[in-house]
Amino acid sequence: MKKALIFLLLLLTTGCWDMLDIDKRAMITALGIDQYNVNEAEQENSEPLMGAAERPRYLISIEIPNLSAVGGTGSQEAGGSQSASYTLRTTATSLAHATTLFDLRLWRRPFYGHTKVVVVGEETARDGLKDIFNFFHHRQDINRGMKICIAKGEAREVLDIKPVLEGLTGVYLSNIIEMAGISGRLLTTDFGEAARDLFTTGNTLLPRVVPADTEATLGGSALIKDWKMVGWLGEIETLGSMLVLGKIRGGKILVGSPASQYGERTFDIRNTTCSITTEVIDSKVHFRIKLFLEGDIFEQIGGSMHTVDSGDWIGPVQELLNVEIEKIVRNTIEKMQSFKADCLHFGKVLSAQHPKYWAANHERWNEEIFPNIELDVNANVVIRRIGVAF
């Protein structure tokens, strides 16, 4: 009896009920979502493969790593011609539907746990992101740290990039976005943060990706208003919004001109803080944005003044930088005001500082109040170091 029990325990307590071998999983590293035009489909196939109820809405591309080619020595043995990943495409009514359709073409189970980046095509983003976020929002297996970006053009083109140094497009894009704070011209944001903003206010900024043959250029951002993309922000404007969000960890700002006394200077941002205070005066909302920046100056192009003699130039250059940064931030916010898109969440600041005013007026915020808020931008730049030589 006892022996039988022990034997039974051996069988029952192995704890491998949910085991799924790694080679039975198709790890999706990157996912691209594009709009699919129904009329085109009807021209191509007179006889649709799917039922009439399943009218394809999206064109979905996934990148799956070729594990034997990615793993170190395997690529040499298997021959250099083997590519590190392959891309699958399907048309589908939704993302869940696409997963089902991939099941018919892959014996490996699609797995979103290692998805590094989701690329959404511009047209889809303008159509609305809500349904796409909803899919990921419900899933427990996705990593909230995965990146989400908007492609200028089509997402499929981004997925088709064959990066020269990196094997996988997903890893390549995700790493660039991860390091974006250093350049200051691309937004560092991940799915978790974007979802938090979208599900609470419907507005956010998402990084922009522009595809080319062997590389992608990331920079700038897409303005999302009420789940729909309404416009683009350029790189400098993205820098402005990063300054207000306090997310910046680096980046360069150019001021002056080679012809002037101090020359053209490049300011390296090291540290920034931003504080926003609000005031309601005569039912008009005033925002005071105070920026503080520390950084270094390493370069002087042209200019007649030598820096050896004195540090007199530091004050005027700081002043130039103050004016430049105030201009950048003001332009950024004014652009958002023109789109009536409160992507930097000024509404949240107002609701925290003036809860009574907010409770009475929050329904008018996006359309009436935000486009007309009074801005008072005040930058205070401090140059700390100038490198090891004059």
Next chain:
Amino acid sequence: MLTNNDRITSWQMVLVFIMGINATGILTMPRVFYASTGPDGWVALIIQHVALFIGMAITIILGRRFPDQTFVEYNQQIVGKLLGTIITITAGVFWVLISARIVRVFADIIKVFILVETPVEVMILSMLLVSVYITRHGLEPIARMAELLFPLMVIAILLVTFFALWNIDKLNLLPIFGAGVWPSIVAGLKASFFDLQMKVSFLLLLPFLLKPRNALKISALALSIDLAFRVTIFLVTVGVFGGYVLDFFWPVAMLAKFVEIPGEVFARLEMIFLGFWIGVTLSSLLIHMYLASLSFARLFKLRESSMLTLPLLPIIFIISLIPPNVMDVEILDTIEGVLGGILFWIVPTILLVIAWIRKIDQRVGAND
């Protein structure tokens, strides 16, 4: 009637209380409080715990009149055999329901996050079997389990809250009293009536204390430790998510998913957190199963409560499987809330008043 083995120290009682109170409710707590009070939920939590302390004081004052007796015995002395039996059966059913709810909700969480393919029945049954095994041996092993598992809970909470600190946006916690003070007070008092079912346990557990005169201090300490945990979790979760907490079933588990530990050693913190939380839930389940079997055992005048733990298993198992889906589990919660409120606030107050009027007091020298 009590063997020395069944008595536990004051510190053990504190831990039993804290472990009993923290099962699955704390994982949804930030959402529930944010829905009713917004960022002021921490005020509601403080009010809730203060109110609970007052309620527990009533229970303790009542219990002091009857040393070495649980309410199963003394309610029959106060309101008569029939009413007393009804009250006891209600309490027993209440604890059975709690055990069923805890084990079901937890199996649902594990199913969603960790063991996607494992049937819920298997998880519930294995949890219950372990609980029955420990509960059969009485209160002391349960107290020791609480002692063992308490550090696990502290680590789990610290792990999640500490690494989330960097993601906190203080704007999410403002404004304070944006809608006035009343919503927080109302939410706090309401929660003190409907939530935290461990509050009822002192009706049964008082005679098991080695030093019963410490009971007030024990409840104060236990409630303050619990308050500290809950306020921390609320502030961190709401600080990170803001209004986004309303979109999650279990915001605290999602917080573990949201935070990233630098160095990419732990890519999936929620697995570690929930792994630890299995232990916390288990100890809570132990305590409530013990309370259920103890109340029935005392009612039927059995010498040992262990005789009833195994028969309770199938009942709890079946009740836990009654709600057809995740949303309907809330029904169990609602029934419990009403029963718990009545058993904690109304029953002891009435018993105390009647005992005071009829001068029923079992203390030595009280009737001289």
